[in-house]
Amino acid sequence: MSEGSEVAEVLGVDLHLELTGAGSRRAVLIRALREAVRSGRLAAGTRLPPYRSLAADLGVARNTVADAYAELVAEGWLSSRQGSGTRVAERVAVPEPEGVRRDAVRALPYDLVQGKPDPAAFPRTAWLASARRALTAAPNDAFGIGDPRGRVELRRELAAYLARVRGVRTVPDRIVVCSGAAHALRLLARVVVGRPWAVEAYGLPFHRGLLAEAGVRTVPVAVDEDGARVDEIPRGSGAVLLTPAHQFPTGGPLHPERRSAAVDWARATGGFVLEDDYDGEFRYDRRPVGALQGLDPDRVALIGSVSKSLSPTLRIGWMALPGGLVNGVVAAKGEREPYSSATEQLTLADFLGSGAYDRHVRRMRRRHRERRDRLVAVLAERVPEVRVTGIAAGLHAVVELPPGTERAALAAAERHGVAVEGLSGYQHPDAADHVRQDGREGPERRNGLVVGYATPPERLYGGALDALCNALDSALR
Structure with missing residues (x-):
């Protein structure tokens, strides 16, 4: 050459x-x-x-x-x-791909969709410091074929952290790293097989969809202000998927008696409780309640991730599993780590061990509490016809609406530039027709908005609340 x-x-x-x-x-x-x-x-x-x-x-x-x-x-x-x-050239007009409508991709000015932390809040400096330390100390095998269980350094730190903060009883050998809650459910669906799963009547449609794709039939369990009605878990269920710390999305914690009843059900039937601890660290009115897993580590599988606390782009989650599920989950995952980067796992291990994660969570807890308090106060002053339900926790709140007004409220929100979701979209499709074991009909569809208050940058949050109030005022007057 x-x-x-x-x-x-x-x-x-x-x-x-x-x-x-x-x-x-x-x-x-x-x-x-x-x-x-x-x-x-x-x-x-x-x-x-x-x-x-x-x-x-x-x-x-x-x-x-x-x-x-x-x-x-x-x-x-x-x-x-x-x-x-x-x-x-900047002025060159490029046509949109076929089949994509402009209104389908149009971004609204104010994003109040639940489940998304503010990207600007990611702790870049602290994360970079952990990355440097982790890469400097990383053994050579960290750059080879990954262990499907996840890096042992991260599993050790997770075992210690979850025990200290969430009351989880586990050891590193019972922890399997995954790419998030969805990945965890896909793996568990390949192991807990043969019987339907009971799920809360309100939950993520995405999760129900991926379970259906995996061949798991889901049956709804009614939800009220005390969480899931675990006494109504259908006979023959092989597992029940719960959000005990903060029911998603309605916002109530699982009542202590129901927590014990869920574990008793699992012991009596040989089933498993699958605990989605999606935002258990973010409780604002009191100290977070310990994880349900601590009541029986052999019947409860805890699922967690950093998607709410740090960023969904990290693609790191975990399962603290009963001993009887570990080998099956590892086998379902495959012979090597195909999802979560080893270097990011090592970075998170350092981030946990150095205390940087605790400091970040405390900082975000203060911020989210202030955001929720502002939402509640502004709505109470300007739209007294609605109320915010559920406990003070997480990254979202449910704004309960008068019956029959949800559709009008969603349309008004879009007109005012607010991206927000309706509560009815989270209800299990079979829940309205569900007949409880005592013979009474299941819950009626509730009207409400699921408002995510974590995403907007501070400079836009006041405007987002103002636009939301204007939308609700126009829809309800």
């Missing part, structure tokens, strides 16, 4: 172009570049490779590339400025 070619490769930016069709090399190159921009494959502002680099990659003369760039600059497809190279 010549010295000039080496320089061109070093300076280059990879760009895939198909030089096909009739015409000169210059004409074919112009056509390929124009099509790459028109299709949206080269977005506005994208910097193109220098003449020498692209010419070397394509096997054409440098002047051919220079002439093609100049032609497309003249046509308005590209722009060229001294010192910044050649870029795709």
